[in-house]
Amino acid sequence: MLKLLLRRLAMSLPLVFAVVTLTFFLVRLAPGDPAAILAGEAPSPEFLAEIRAEYGLDQPQWRQFLAYLTKAATGDFGTSIYLGRPVFSVIWERFPATVVLTIASMVLASILGTALGVLAARHAGNRLDTVISAGSLLGYSIPGFWIGQLLVILFAVELDWLPASGMTTARVTYTGFAHVLDVGRHLILPAVTLAIFLLTMIARFTRTAMIEALNQDFILVATAKGVSPRRLLWHHAFRNAVVTTVTVIGLEFGAVLSGTVVVEIVFGWPGLGRVFYDAINRRDFPLLTGAFIFSSVVVIAANTVSDLVCAALDPRIRR
Amino acid sequence: MSLTLPRPALWRLPSLPASTVIGIALVAFVVLGTLLAPLIAPANPLALSTDILAPPDAAHPLGTDDLGRDLFSRVLYGGRVSLGIGLFSALIGVTVGVGIGLAAGFFGGAIDEALMRMTEVFQVLPKLLVAVVVVSLLGSSLLNEILVIGLLSWTATARIIRTRVMVLREEEFIAAAAMSGASRTRILLRHILPNVAPYLMASTTLQIAGAIMSESFLSFLGLGDPTYPSWGFLLQQGQLYIDSAWWLTTFPGLALAMTIVGFNLMGDGLGQSRAIGGARR
Amino acid sequence: MTEPLLSVRGLRIAFPTPAGGQAPVVDGVSFDVLPGEIVGIVGESGSGKSLTARAALQLLPPRAAVSGEIGFEGRDVLALSPRDIRALRGTGIAMVFQDPMTSFNPVLRVGEQIGEALDIHRAPPKQAREARVRELLSLVGIPEPERRARAYPHEYSGGMRQRALTAMAMANAPRLLIADEPTTALDVTVQDQILRLMRGLNEASGTAILLITHNIAVVASLCRRVIVMYAGRVVEDGPVEQVLTAPSHPYTQALLQSVPRIDQPAGRLTAIAGQPPDPASPPPGCRFQPRCTQAMGRCTAEEPPLDAVAPGHRARCWLALGQAA
Numbered sequence: 001m002l003k004l005l006l007r008r009l010a011m012s013l014p015l016v017f018a019v020v021t022l023t024f025f026l027v028r029l030a031p032g033d034p035a036a037i038l039a040g041e042a043p044s045p046e047f048l049a050e051i052r053a054e055y056g057l058d059q060p061q062w063r064q065f066l067a068y069l070t071k072a073a074t075g076d077f078g079t080s081i082y083l084g085r086p087v088f089s090v091i092w093e094r095f096p097a098t099v100v101l102t103i104a105s106m107v108l109a110s111i112l113g114t115a116l117g118v119l120a121a122r123h124a125g126n127r128l129d130t131v132i133s134a135g136s137l138l139g140y141s142i143p144g145f146w147i148g149q150l151l152v153i154l155f156a157v158e159l160d161w162l163p164a165s166g167m168t169t170a171r172v173t174y175t176g177f178a179h180v181l182d183v184g185r186h187l188i189l190p191a192v193t194l195a196i197f198l199l200t201m202i203a204r205f206t207r208t209a210m211i212e213a214l215n216q217d218f219i220l221v222a223t224a225k226g227v228s229p230r231r232l233l234w235h236h237a238f239r240n241a242v243v244t245t246v247t248v249i250g251l252e253f254g255a256v257l258s259g260t261v262v263v264e265i266v267f268g269w270p271g272l273g274r275v276f277y278d279a280i281n282r283r284d285f286p287l288l289t290g291a292f293i294f295s296s297v298v299v300i301a302a303n304t305v306s307d308l309v310c311a312a313l314d315p316r317i318r319r
Numbered sequence: 320m321s322l323t324l325p326r327p328a329l330w331r332l333p334s335l336p337a338s339t340v341i342g343i344a345l346v347a348f349v350v351l352g353t354l355l356a357p358l359i360a361p362a363n364p365l366a367l368s369t370d371i372l373a374p375p376d377a378a379h380p381l382g383t384d385d386l387g388r389d390l391f392s393r394v395l396y397g398g399r400v401s402l403g404i405g406l407f408s409a410l411i412g413v414t415v416g417v418g419i420g421l422a423a424g425f426f427g428g429a430i431d432e433a434l435m436r437m438t439e440v441f442q443v444l445p446k447l448l449v450a451v452v453v454v455s456l457l458g459s460s461l462l463n464e465i466l467v468i469g470l471l472s473w474t475a476t477a478r479i480i481r482t483r484v485m486v487l488r489e490e491e492f493i494a495a496a497a498m499s500g501a502s503r504t505r506i507l508l509r510h511i512l513p514n515v516a517p518y519l520m521a522s523t524t525l526q527i528a529g530a531i532m533s534e535s536f537l538s539f540l541g542l543g544d545p546t547y548p549s550w551g552f553l554l555q556q557g558q559l560y561i562d563s564a565w566w567l568t569t570f571p572g573l574a575l576a577m578t579i580v581g582f583n584l585m586g587d588g589l590g591q592s593r594a595i596g597g598a599r600r
Numbered sequence: 601m602t603e604p605l606l607s608v609r610g611l612r613i614a615f616p617t618p619a620g621g622q623a624p625v626v627d628g629v630s631f632d633v634l635p636g637e638i639v640g641i642v643g644e645s646g647s648g649k650s651l652t653a654r655a656a657l658q659l660l661p662p663r664a665a666v667s668g669e670i671g672f673e674g675r676d677v678l679a680l681s682p683r684d685i686r687a688l689r690g691t692g693i694a695m696v697f698q699d700p701m702t703s704f705n706p707v708l709r710v711g712e713q714i715g716e717a718l719d720i721h722r723a724p725p726k727q728a729r730e731a732r733v734r735e736l737l738s739l740v741g742i743p744e745p746e747r748r749a750r751a752y753p754h755e756y757s758g759g760m761r762q763r764a765l766t767a768m769a770m771a772n773a774p775r776l777l778i779a780d781e782p783t784t785a786l787d788v789t790v791q792d793q794i795l796r797l798m799r800g801l802n803e804a805s806g807t808a809i810l811l812i813t814h815n816i817a818v819v820a821s822l823c824r825r826v827i828v829m830y831a832g833r834v835v836e837d838g839p840v841e842q843v844l845t846a847p848s849h850p851y852t853q854a855l856l857q858s859v860p861r862i863d864q865p866a867g868r869l870t871a872i873a874g875q876p877p878d879p880a881s882p883p884p885g886c887r888f889q890p891r892c893t894q895a896m897g898r899c900t901a902e903e904p905p906l907d908a909v910a911p912g913h914r915a916r917c918w919l920a921l922g923q924a925a
Contacts, residue, residue: 015440023452030456134338137587141528141580143535146554146572153565164562217702224657224697225717225768226689239707254445261451262539266558276448280455281541292452299445314707315752 004311008304019296020072023289024065039081054078077290082282087290091275095294097167098260098271100183104191106249106256109198114245116199117206118238124211132203139200145262148193152266155189162189165268190267194259201252202245209244213237243314250306254299339588345581349574353398360392372564382566384556390566393553394574400549401575404465404534405582409526411469413519416476421515423477424484425507431481438474446471447536454542461544468533476522483515525586528579535575550575604632604671605776605808606656606693611668613651613660615879622665623880626651627832629668633776638802638809640819640840642855643829646876649812652829653778657693658685673775691721694769698781700761704753710764711737711749717771736767740797759790763797770801777801780812795822816855820844828852831876831887834906838913848915851888886917894919 035051036043043051052058056067071077077087120132156164163169163186174182213219214237222236264273272291279288311317335343352359361379362368368387375382381390423434450467457463487493488511496506537543538551545552550571557568613626626648633639641649654660656670656677670677672692680688697703704713714733718724724732730749737745740763753761762782769777779798783791799822802809811823819826819840826843828836828851836849847853854872874891877883883890889899898918906916915921 015443018440019444022449026453026456031458137583138580141532141583142576143532143539143551143572143579145536145539146568146575149554149558149561149568149572152561153568157562157565217697217699218705220659221695221697221703221765221768222705222713222716224659224689224695226686226691226720227716228686228720236705236708240705243707251442254443255447258445258447258536261448262536265540266561276451277540280451283455285456288452288455292448295445295448300443303443316706316754 005308008307012300012304015300016297017069019293019300020069021065023293024068027285027289028061072293077293078286080279080284080287082278082284082287087287088294090287091272091291091294094270094272094275096271097269098257098264098273101187101190101194101260101264101269101271102256104187105193105195106198108191109195109202110245110249112195113199113202114206114242116203117245118210118233118241120203120207121210121214121237121241122233124207129207133207136200136203139196140204142196143262144193144197144259145266147196148190148263148266151189151193162186164189167270186267186269190263190269193266194256194263197259198249198252198256201248205248206241206245209241210237213240216240239313243310243317246306246309246313250303250310253302253306257295257299336588338584342581342584342586342588345577346585349398349578349581350402352395353402356392356395356399360389360395362389362392364388364392364396372560372567374564375566381570382564384564384567385560390553390570393548394550394571397548397550397553397571398574398578400461400544400547401531401534401551401578404461404468404549405527405531405578407465408468408472408530408534409523411465412472412526412530413476413523415470416473416522417480417515417519419473420477420480421484421507421511424481425488425503425511427485434477435481438477441471441474447533450533450537451540451542454537459542459544461547464534464537464542464544468530468537472526472529472533476519476526479518479522480515483518484511487511487514521586521589524582524589528582528586531575531579531582602634603674605635605637605673606633606810607669607671608632608652608656609669609671611652611655611670612666613648613655614665616663616665617880619880621880623878625832625879626655629829629832629834631827631834631837633808633810635775636802636806636808637825638799638811638823640811640813640823640826641829642813642816642819642826644814644876646831647829648832649829650780653695653780653810653812656778657689657695659695687721690717690769691772691774693776693778694772694774696762696765696769696777696779696782699785700758700765701785703765704761706753709750709752710756714749714764714768714771717768721772732771736771737764739770739801740764740767741793742767758786759793762786762790762794766794766797766801770805770807773805774807776808776810778810778812781814782811783818784813784815791818798822815859816844817859828855831882832879833887833916835888835917836913836915837906838910842910842913848909848913848920849888849917850892850894850919852915854891854893898923 035048035057039048039051056064059067075088077091079085080087080090083090116132116136120129123129152164155162167186168174168179168182169186172182214233219232219236222232227236260269260271261273261276263269264271265277268274272295275287275291278284279291366388368383368389370379370383371387372385373379373383373387379389379391381394383389384393419434419438423431450471453467454463493506493510496510501509534543534549535551535554538549539555539558541555543549543552543555553571554568554575557564557571560567609630611626611629612624614622614624617623625646629648629652631639631641641652643649651660651664655666656672658677658680660666666678668678672688677685677688677693704710708716711730711733714736715729718729718732733749734745737748742748742760742763748756748760748764756764762785766779766782777798782798783794786794795818798809798811801807809822811819813819816826823840826837826840827834828843828849830851836843836847836852843852844856847856851872858872872891877887877890883900885898885900885903886892886895887903889895892899896919902918904916904918904921904923906914907921909915909920
């Protein structure tokens with residue numbers, strides 16, 4: 001297991017390197033003077049000079065690249081133009097809200113998606129299967145942020161059951177359990193919205209994997225042993241299909257994290273997604289590229305974790 | 320128990336599953352609407368009026384926006400942008416995917432290894448965030464959007480084509496062509512490419528759905544080309560008035576959802592009718 | 601005479617055809633297995649031998665229409681409730697399948713899967729279960745049973761897996777072991793080991809064995825009685841020595857000629873010409889008649905009954921019954 005972990009890390013590090021490199025060259029590919037891009041709109045000549053010095057833009061390209069790499073490796077993504085604070089501290093401050101949102105929706109999507117996928121596989125070809133399959137096609141075809149908008153219109157604006165925006169109730173400070181409840185109430189709509197895409201992907205691929213597993217010889221052998229149908233489904237078939245489920249979660253994690261950007265806008269959720277949105281609209285490029293590199297590292301790490309979980313679940317992958 | 324069906328003649332419509340027919344109908348409906356926009360639209364989509372944020376009524380079937388512009392007309396013309404970006408990005412994505420898939424499958428060995436590693440890298444990257452950064456830095460324009468979305472969405476096609484080519488490479492008629500002295504390029508273009516063509520239909524259709532979805536994401540974040548407002552762009556504006564003007568969000572989103580559902584249904588159906596398993600991966 | 605352990609009477613298994621009809625793939629099959637006996641069923645693939653075996657544990661897919669009777673220790677297996685048939689599986693009748701590669705669940709340890717067979721029926725305490733798993737593994741000749749029980753199926757060789765599969769089937773000391781092509785996927789030396797293992801189990805524990813195979817040579821080395829099936833029908837049955845040395849049915853004769861033998865020149869080896877019939881539209885008369893080199897008038901007009909050609913030896917052939925005219 002340790003060997004596998006090391007090998008996975010050896011594969012992930014070049015990826016992180018690629019992301020940082022890509023970002024470096026993108027900033028230089030952008031039309032105009034990189035210093036002007038990094039300095040934001042209408043900078044003073046002094047500020048431009050300062051930026052040039054800070055980013056070493058007066059140095060040769062390869063030196064700049066080395067400096068960029070070294071800084072990125074230590075978590076130094078420069079200073080946010082608009083906020084005037086180190087990019088990393090801005091990201092670190094907002095990250096927990098995104099973690100809460102992402103974990104809530106992934107838990108929801110994993111449980112419901114798996115249940116629906118297994119249910120559809122057990123009734124493969126029946127009406128229930130058709131309904132679940134159609135529902136999952138709708139789920140991954142409809143943009144998540146629009147579903148979020150509709151939920152806001154319905155549950156917050158029209159019915160007024162749940163808050164439309166934010167993570168906590170404004171102008172009221174709850175503490176302890178009341179605070180958790182308050183956040184929970186605010187979390188319901190965005191978590192459901194974000195969960196839909198992953199949920200439908202999980203349902204779709206779990207269904208396929210379950211149907212395949214249920215048709216394997218070892219199911220017949222286990223039946224001949226006297227194993228009950230329920231145990232066949234969960235202990236034998238699902239133990240095989242769950243590897244696919246975990247792989248899907250890993251592969252789609254990037255899409256989920258991208259999804260937080262739009263979902264956080266729709267629900268005014270104060271997370272990393274908002275950082276992206278604000279950085280785009282304020283043309284705060286150090287903040288934008290920093291948030292991008294940070295998110296990419298999170299996605300790559302999540303993929304590594306999902307690979308390790310798969311290896312723990314399937315002895316044939318461990319080698 | 321295998322059934323041998325007679326090959327359907329070209330002039331006869333192949334029998335398609337109901338879901339595929341629904342998909343084709345949805346796509347046809349949307350495409351016709353946008354093509355005939357000048358005939359259908361009640362107003363110029365840019366024409367301002369004093370009728371600001373009006374709910375749907377007889378004069379404005381889908382209501383008006385914050386500048387009094389007719390939403391129905393804006394949705395019709397917005398469809399041209401969304402569909403256009405979807406189509407062109409998908410074409411780029413499929414072309415790149417076919418190129419990489421053909422090369423990897425046909426040459427195999429180290430080339431295959433390198434290309435597949437690259438495909439894995441692209442699969443892991445958070446594509447939409449890459450697109451956000453690229454468009455932010457290089458500027459919002461139709462061309463940039465099309466290029467970015469296209470160049471980030473070739474992995475599925477590349478994998479399918481690679482698998483197909485590897486199967487084909489083992490078949491007799493390819494070996495026969497090689498034996499009769501045909502060059503590698505000729506075999507690739509004359510024998511292998513025509514045989515993977517059927518798979519491209521399904522692939523392209525699914526890619527269009529994905530590309531329209533990605534475009535709406537970028538536009539919703541304010542990265543769409545403001546000169547050509549797409550459905551995602553309209554939804555971004557709708558967000559500003561979400562607690563007062565539900566129509567601004569509901570209708571552009573409905574058009575978007577219908578279109579993507581349509582293309583996905585079509586792609587799934589085409590994929591299955593050609594017996595392509597798991598065309599989406 | 602002893603009561604039969606397994607008694608199959610008029611078994612018919614039919615599958616729906618795409619045209620909407622029913623194709624009988626097993627048609628009117630009857631035979632007995634006595635306690636402690638080793639019986640072989642031989643036939644080509646598609647003869648219905650595997651389906652017959654699966655019917656004995658209600659393991660056929662739901663779309664299969666099954667009629668007739670399968671008696672086991674006096675109870676009709678086909679009429680058992682889901683709960684009762686589950687209780688019978690593994691304890692009364694156990695099965696070993698053809699492909700040891702795919703018969704084990706790849707994500708569960710071998711010991712766990714053998715232990716599961718014990719758990720289902722008697723739920724022994726953990727230590728007793730593990731001891732029994734080790735005992736079973738050494739019984740089938742797997743060295744280092746303690747370590748092997750903790751290994752995963754992919755860490756086993758093909759022959760080892762077939763041994764472990766046999767151990768799993770023997771876990772609850774079944775009265776009947778049905779072995780469906782247990783040696784087909786293995787190479788010759790390993791085949792021999794598995795067959796010897798089965799004979800040993802039969803002698804040591806008195807478990808009756810019903811061996812399903814397409815390989816008549818395997819039957820010769822293990823069984824006391826043999827049943828030959830063709831196109832869903834029993835065409836010949838009797839004691840092994842008689843059937844193999846003096847086969848009555850032309851199909852059995854052809855099967856024997858298609859087996860390579862050391863004492864015969866290679867040139868004598870003949871494959872049976874033609875294909876088995878489509879179960880949806882069997883030929884008129886004897887089902888083997890289109891491929892039979894000795895077919896004559898009556899064979900196409902009327903199907904022969906399965907009748908005695910010698911004491912305890914039956915055949916379904918006008919020629920063998922002396923009624924060809």
